[in-house]
Amino acid sequence: MTETTHIGMSLATSLQRQLDMTANNIANASTAGYKGEHMVFESLVQKGTPAGEDAANFVSDTGSYIDTRPGAMSQTGNPLDMALNGDGWFGYRMPDGQMSYGRDGSFTLDTDGNLTVLSGARVLDQGGAPIALPTEGIGALIVSEDGTISAEGTGPLARVGVFDIPEIQSYRRVGGGMLLPPDGAAAPTPAAATQVLQGVLELSNVNPIREMTRMIEVQRAYERTNALIGNSDTLRRDALRRIGQAV
Template sequence: MDTTAYLPLAAAAGLQRALDVTSNNLANGATAGYRASRLVFEDLLHSADPARVPVAMPQPRLSYTDTRAGSLSTTGNPLDLALGGEGLFAFALPDGRTGYGRAAQLVRDAEGQLVTASGLPILDDGGAPVVLPQESGLPVVGRDGTVSDREGALIARIGVFTAPALATWERSGESLFVPRDGADEPGVLEAPQVIQGALEASNVNPITEMVRLIEIQRAFEQAMSVGRNHDELRRAALSKLGQRA
């Protein structure tokens, strides 16, 4: 295959990846605490002939997370928690790892643990699940993360952790993130701003993502059109050469 034929194929492959990322952002536009993904492209130099100047073809190199905060919405549910400013809540994952996220939409399970809808326990500042005594009633959560019963007795302190290089962390479902191997471990945030009865929305802008989706689709169609035109020109050239022979 000549170099020209590679160009639309490389463009289509990169645009397909961009389409997948943008579609996923749109699908999670209403997911509490979701952070949009973005792609980084780089030039891939290719030449079938070492004597010729290589052609630069864009390729998606990696994805990263848009760490901008989403807007806060008041729910009135005392088991919904959000964060003002920096920090992440911590949750125990089934595989033993710890996932971190900005939204805590909690329920109380049969053992009194505060967990997400899928059963992931939220962790205190020491890394242990937060357990409410059966007689404590609905908790009162202070701005510093302290959890008290209706009489004011201290039960626990919800952990809020730093997020060094969050943009490069691995995604783990439920709008959670896990530090990659070799990354700095999160530390306890000294002055968190926990907001009870509220949730942080996704930071996806649906209009922006829809415009991006349309642009990607059009660019994909153009790349496919270039590929088809190249094939037709090649077939025409081969046909004429065959007639002369």
């Protein structure tokens, strides 16, 4: 494998990952609370380059980061829609039992009174337990800024959990806006400074036009890189053929 081919393959691999990540951002541009994910690239210099030869630079993706900037707020009037004003995160118990976190506040009640999101994950309270509300005999739901859910004519029914996660960049995305903690991660603590807003949804912070532009640029770079790899291989084979003929 020639040096040019090696460099090209390194770049193509990184560009393919960026294409996949950008496509996922676009697919979730309308997902409530979704946070965009972006690549981190690093230029590496080949070690052991012979004297007199230029060092070869390789492009490597060193990982990705979650864009935690808040999305725009949308007034919905739905009493079960909730948004967070601050740095906190909602907690969920996924259908497979795993605990995850995110900013999707498009909540609904299933037939058993469980507070859930569209994926079926159940919303957690401050103690980390799934929230279940009475299915009948209560009035309109009222959610205070600390996440306490009450109903007209009744006392508090539950309190939506809002958590601080300082190490959110180490969490793994598992679909939509859900993030799974890494093995051995400390349990998130309550986010006292974050307000819960009722009848409001935080929209995705993805800019679809910017992501589409990025996808086109990355796709073109990927195609140019593959063409470079192909041309390099063709030149190498042609050179070997000429050497063979000369011998």
